Structures are given as C-alpha cells and as structure tokens.
Amino acid sequence: MTPIFLGLGSNTEREQRLCAGLDALASFLHDLRCSAVFESSPVGIKSGNFYNLVVSARTDLPLAELDRRLKCIEADNGRYAPERKGLPLDIDVLLYGDLAGNFDGLVLPRTEILRNAFVLWPLALLAPQEVHPLAGQSMAELWGSASIDQQLWPVPFQWRGVELTATDLLQAFPTPR
Numbered sequence: 001m002t003p004i005f006l007g008l009g010s011n012t013e014r015e016q017r018l019c020a021g022l023d024a025l026a027s028f029l030h031d032l033r034c035s036a037v038f039e040s041s042p043v044g045i046k047s048g049n050f051y052n053l054v055v056s057a058r059t060d061l062p063l064a065e066l067d068r069r070l071k072c073i074e075a076d077n078g079r080y081a082p083e084r085k086g087l088p089l090d091i092d093v094l095l096y097g098d099l100a101g102n103f104d105g106l107v108l109p110r111t112e113i114l115r116n117a118f119v120l121w122p123l124a125l126l127a128p129q130e131v132h133p134l135a136g137q138s139m140a141e142l143w144g145s146a147s148i149d150q151q152l153w154p155v156p157f158q159w160r161g162v163e164l165t166a167t168d169l170l171q172a173f174p175t176p177r
Helices: 014-026 063-076 117-126 139-145 167-172
Strands: 002-010 030-034 037-040 050-059 090-096 101-103 106-108 152-155
Touching: 002 014, 002 117, 014 030, 014 050, 014 063, 037 117, 050 117, 063 090, 063 106, 090 106, 117 139, 117 152, 152 167
Parallel strands: none
Antiparallel strands: 002 050, 002 090, 030 050, 037 050, 037 152, 101 106
16 A cells, blocks of 8 residues: 555635545545645746645556546536636645655656645645655655745644644634635
8 A cells, every 4th residue: 555645626616526526536545535625826937725635545556547546536527618717626636655756747746736825835734744755855845944924724624524734733723804
C-alpha cells in the first residue's frame, strides 16, 4: 500500500462538490484522513473564492490508475462540462509515496506544495512530519519558513457528520471582513 496525499478544491457549489469528491475517494482509498478546510482567494484565475483541503490515504492502485480515477471523479462533478462555470472539483495528486519526477506528464511531488498556501498549510496541519521528497524538510518546517503571499482562512466544514476544521483553528484565524 502506497501512502498518498491529494489536494481538493472547488469554487462552485463548494460544500456539495467537496463532499461528493470525498465520498468517491472513500469508496476506493484506505485510511482516508482529511485536513481542515480553507477558503482562499483565487490564484491565477478570475473567479469566486475556493474551498481547499488535503487528504491522506493509502492505495494499492498504480499512479496512472489513481490519476485516471481522480479524473473520472472530477468529470462526474462537472469539471469538464462545456457549460461549466468556475471549477466544480479539482483533485490533484500531491505526493505518491516518495516518487519524484515526471510520470507521463504528472510531476511529483506536485510543485503547488511549495507555491500555494492553500496546499501547504493544510498539508502541514494534516502531516506535519511528512518530509517533502525534494526539499528534504518536513511540511511543518516548510510551512513555518514559507513566505507565500496568498489570502486564506479556515472555515467550518462537515463531512459525514464530522467537523473537519477544529474550533481552535477557526478562533485563531477568523474570517477576514
């Protein structure tokens, strides 16, 4: 079983799409764990705010098959619909074991880990001791030394009746006005 980390994001029907994505992932991944959920201003596109989170799990699927299944989940949630507005559901492989390199166009570890706060902060909270295969530092160390200029804040979010975002995190980083 290979340990994996996935990044999920949505800027349309955010709660519904993220819950649908998590439900689909739970149907074939093992030991699924979720980070807190964050709202962020869009990066690189003009759109509404995103909800993002990171999940960890274990899989027996080869990387190519995992990626294919993630694309199917995205498609089932309207990602590739011609009339879509916004980004209904995006699921990216961030880490697949300790693989590093280009695997048929899928670059691992995903470069967004080091570039985007909406990936690194939830990853550092979920797996603080996980070491980045190329940077050689833990996610907590990387987050602690990051100087990423992006706006994001934790938001309340429930999946399957469980609150994913801890109350103390919500209180420490209130929603900006």
